[in-house]
Amino acid sequence: xxxYHLVSRKYRKEDTVIRLAxxxxxxxxxxxxAGPCAVEDRELMLQLAPLLxxxxxxxxxxxxxxxxxxxxxxxxxxxEGLQILNEAGRAAGxxxxxxxxxxxxxxxxxxxxDIIQIGSRNMQNFTLLREVGQTDKPVLLKRGLSATxxxxxxxxxxxxxxxxxxVILCERGIRTFETYxxxxxxxxxxxxxxxxxxxxxIADPSHAxxxxxxxxxxxxxxxxxxxxxxxIEVHPKPKExxxxxxxxxxxxxxxxxxxxxxxxxxxxxK
Ligand code: PEP
Ligand code: MN
Numbered sequence: 001x002x003x004y005h006l007v008s009r010k011y012r013k014e015d016t017v018i019r020l021a022x023x024x025x026x027x028x029x030x031x032x033x034a035g036p037c038a039v040e041d042r043e044l045m046l047q048l049a050p051l052l053x054x055x056x057x058x059x060x061x062x063x064x065x066x067x068x069x070x071x072x073x074x075x076x077x078x079x080e081g082l083q084i085l086n087e088a089g090r091a092a093g094x095x096x097x098x099x100x101x102x103x104x105x106x107x108x109x110x111x112x113x114d115i116i117q118i119g120s121r122n123m124q125n126f127t128l129l130r131e132v133g134q135t136d137k138p139v140l141l142k143r144g145l146s147a148t149x150x151x152x153x154x155x156x157x158x159x160x161x162x163x164x165x166x167v168i169l170c171e172r173g174i175r176t177f178e179t180y181x182x183x184x185x186x187x188x189x190x191x192x193x194x195x196x197x198x199x200x201x202i203a204d205p206s207h208a209x210x211x212x213x214x215x216x217x218x219x220x221x222x223x224x225x226x227x228x229x230x231x232i233e234v235h236p237k238p239k240e241x242x243x244x245x246x247x248x249x250x251x252x253x254x255x256x257x258x259x260x261x262x263x264x265x266x267x268x269x270k
Contacts, residue, residue, distance in 0.1 A: 004153040004197075006160040007167070012198040018138045018166045020095045020114055023058040025138070025168050026200030030265040031229030032258055033097060033202070035061035037244035038074065039081035042088075048236060048251065049092035055255040056262070059115065060085065060094040061231060065101045066243060067121045074242040082112035089114075097140055097231075103131045110135060120145050120172060120207075123155045133162025140231070142170045142204070149189050153197060169193050169201045170231060171222070173208030182210020182247070185218050187225045194226050202229035206247045212238070215249055216257045223261050224268060230261065 005011055018025040025031045034052055039045055039062040049060055064081030066074065077084070082098060089096035095114035100106060101122060109116060115138045122128055123144035132139050139159055143152045156167045171190040173183025185208035193201045203222030205215045219230050235241045235248035249257065 003150060004157040006165075007153050007156045007197045007199055009196060009198055014198060016165065016167075016198045016200060018168060018200060020059070020138070022093060022095060025202070026228050030223055030227070030261060031058045031202065032056060032261070033059040033061050033229060033231040034234045034254055036235045036241065037206075037233050037248065038063045038066050038076050038242055039085050039098075040074075040077070040242050042084045044236065045084050045088035046091065048234070049088040049094060051251050052234070052254075053092045053094050055251070056258045057094065057254075058229075060089045060092065060096045061098070061117075061233075062088075062096070063099050063243075065099055065105060065109075067099070067101055067119050068243070079108055082108060086112040100128070100132065103128050106131055106135070110137060113137070115140050115168070118142060123147055123152065126158055129155055129158035130162050133159040133164045135164060136166075137164075138166040138168060139164065140168045140170055140202075142172050143174065143186075143189070145175050145183070147174070149192050149196070152189075153193070156197070156199060167199050168228075169197065169199050170204055171201065171208070171227075172204035181208070181214065183208050185209065185222070187221055190222060190227055191225050200228040201226075202231060203227045204231045206231070206233040206244065206249075210247045212247055212249060212253075215247065216253070216260070219257060219261060220264055223265050226268070232257070
């Protein structure tokens, strides 16, 4: 059975480096993507973005279309959220990443973002993968909640097969029997993806753990295992966050973590 091909190290030996205006992913440094789970409020984003830039964040995140388990939970601000994210990113000199949930929103998401995120729940939405594969924007592809490593790489293959070679893989924890943590960070899968593929691989310690106090240790473990970067949720008032407050770091906690991660990364040979 033909499996993944274009994403494999056999096809391409050198690491793929994804270049953005102010940073790159996969080029040896540890890229830090951070921001709130969802774009909630213009003032909050405009204040937070320069703070993040100053502490060494490379890319601003924020969801405008949120894949919530309950239809009654906050679903995101939609196009207004995209505009706010874009405005905050531009003002602070940060590229931005946001999730695309539906191919019908591709045009507006494309217009406002620098990286298109495909969330876990859509990892095997093959129509959506094909659509982003036909664009020229980098794609951040989260591993599905219960996806095997091969299924994850084959999802990336869909995007590459359409012509878009700029895919960043993201290990964000998988469903296991454990319930204390929101998911289980699969460090082995992160290392395997680095070994099997030339694509950059980052980790999401926020969704992987679901608990603020576990985000830093999980982030450090991922970097020690060779991650090319991290995507971390941060909120100035986590208790008031409209989504994922319990796993969101305070800005000052993120600043400490970034220093620790950079120190750690400088001692890891990639
Ligand atoms: C997110 O990044 O906000 C998100 C919904 O992530 P995931 O798709 O990994 O659950
Ligand atoms: Mn979230």
